[in-house]
Amino acid sequence: MNRYNRHIILSEIGQVGQDKISNAKVLVIGAGGLGCPVLQYLTAAGVGTIGIIDFDVVELSNLQRQVLYGKSSLGKNKALAAKERLEDLNDAISIQAYPEPLTYQNAILLFYQYDIIVDGSDNFETRYLVNDACIITKTPLVFSAIYKFEGQVSVFNYKDGPSYRCLFPSPPKKDTVPNCSEIGVIGVLPGIIGSMQANEVLKIILGIGNTLSGKLLCYNALNNQTSTLKIKRNDMVIQTVLNEKVSFKDQKTSFNCVNEDQDVSFENIYLEDHIQYVDVREPHEQPKVNNLNTKLIPLSVLEKNLDQIDTSKKTVLFCQSGMRSKKAVEILKERNINNCFSLIEGATEINNYLKEQHKILSNDK
Amino acid sequence: MLITIKYFGLIAEVTNTEEESLEFSGTTISDLVNALHSKYDSLKNKDFQIAQNQELVDFETKLTGDEIALLPPFAGG
Known part of the structure; x- marks a missing residue:
């Protein structure tokens, strides 16, 4: 029995669609709460090449939500630990681990090697770096971010749609928005939101359904409310990023990010x-x-x-x-x-x- | 006009509610934001964008909608 039989018997996917999945190259930024479910489903779906970049190591407090890891992963680099688990899940695909931070120096070359970027990072500096590198390399970005019991999901830089900067033009004032490690998060939330990201990735690869391009989906796990808000492309904002293309590699931190x-x-x-x-x-x-x-x-x-x-x-x-x-x-x-x-x-x-x-x-x- | 305002993420923690209805007579989104700044002092230090009737708008936009959402950026992953 074919591993991908349940995909192939769907008329919307079929063997043609499964071949598209096998030929796709997806880079996941961060193998944490969001990255884990994204990686798990994309690996299971048979995405042909998956990249994982994360410099961090697995800690005990990660296991409450970062479902790829177990006790044996503690202290290991997340990209390497995730690769090890995922290769057991599916050895018919190629998994590249990058156990290093994403920087202005490595982002552009790395992004050129992939068709779709998934942002599962946990800080604004990386999020703006990912967004800007996606604009420069013209790579679609499947975005999500979480806060306690709430999540935001969208698709950026896809088919001339808006980017993250069209929604939030510049990063918030430093340290005004806490992240999960500072304020806590319910463990299942990144599972839900990350699965939505994986779903957006597969729709882009397959060219089926409607993606969240031009829309921001907001989900609240406490009351199950979802709101979908329209976002317009802001050409001026995107042009500003493109103007940084030449000097991109020389930057230490995101422009207008840190003082x-x-x-x-x-x-x-x-x-x-x-x-x-x-x-x-x-x-x-x-x-x-x-x-x-x-x-x-x-x-x-x-x-x-x-x-x-x-x-x-x-x-x-x-x-x-x-x-x-x-x-x-x-x-x-x-x-x-x-x-x-x-x-x-x-x-x-x-x-x-x-x-x-x-x-x-x-x-x- | 009667406006329903929805608050997301840490904005809802500042306002202590996820939704409220306000009678408001200003003309732009900016007027409304100023009114909310006076009502909730610590809102001034928060970054957020505004959606009017499920569409992101800039602060100079004319206030027409009956549903406004205040949307902060999230960092977590």
Whole structure:
């Protein structure tokens, strides 16, 4: 019995359609909550070439929703672990794993090798990078994103339809929209939304039905409501991206995505005088940074304690990972305190760096 | 006119409801957004797009519809 018999006996697919599926090349960005169901169904359907790009490793908290993985995958790279599982599911197709981050440097060449891109990433920077690289390489993009109990699905850059930037022209302010790891997500939601993505991919390959091009489907798992909203193509927005084509590879981060001049690295500033360091973590958080003159003003009460900031000095804010300090810089800049920066490094790294410097100095003596 | 407003994602957390009806007399989408900004202070810090009668519109569009949706971008995957 043919593996694809249940496809082939459908008049809408048939052997001709199954051959189209076998000849298709699909690249999935991110093998997480959305990527897992997408990969599972596309592999089972017999998509001839499947690419998986993910730099991350499988953690225990992923298993609640990332259904390709089990205990034996813990600590393994997701692209490699997914490939291993999928090859067991279907060894008649070719699966390429890219255990690395998607960047402005590798995206264009990679996208040219595939017919359809599926976005299952979990952050805006990657989402805008994926969208822009799809515009430049003229590759259709099957998009979805989730938030707690809700999902958004669409098809972009397909048959002169709109792109993600026609819906949301530029990324939201940094750290204003939390992702699943910060706020939680019901495990079955990416299963539902990712399956919808796989369905859109197959319709594009087969040329049947109506895709979600020009439409955004919004699904709410709590009340089963779906809304489908029309999106218009914005030629000006798309042209702006195309104008970036030549310099695309030189970009470090998505244009108008991160405000790089707000971020500093400790090694570049630690010798400077007249800096006031502000620890924006809560008082109980460890480790403390002792060998640096720091003020403790937790982010949660920063707005009430602006008078503690000496505006005559350069202010450098830090936290555990560089996320909250970024938020703090935004708050200060909104209040016209402009000579302030966020440290890329967290408290642990600062301590390590100071320890290193201390060692070097003692050796010199 | 009576307008039904739907809130998605974290916008619904700001407004504390997924749907409400408002009597409103402004002329553009922008007028409505300003009114919502006054009603919900922390809405000012949120990014969202607006759909009028199931169609995404820019803020300068004339308010004609009886159903408005506020749609934030989602990051999660």
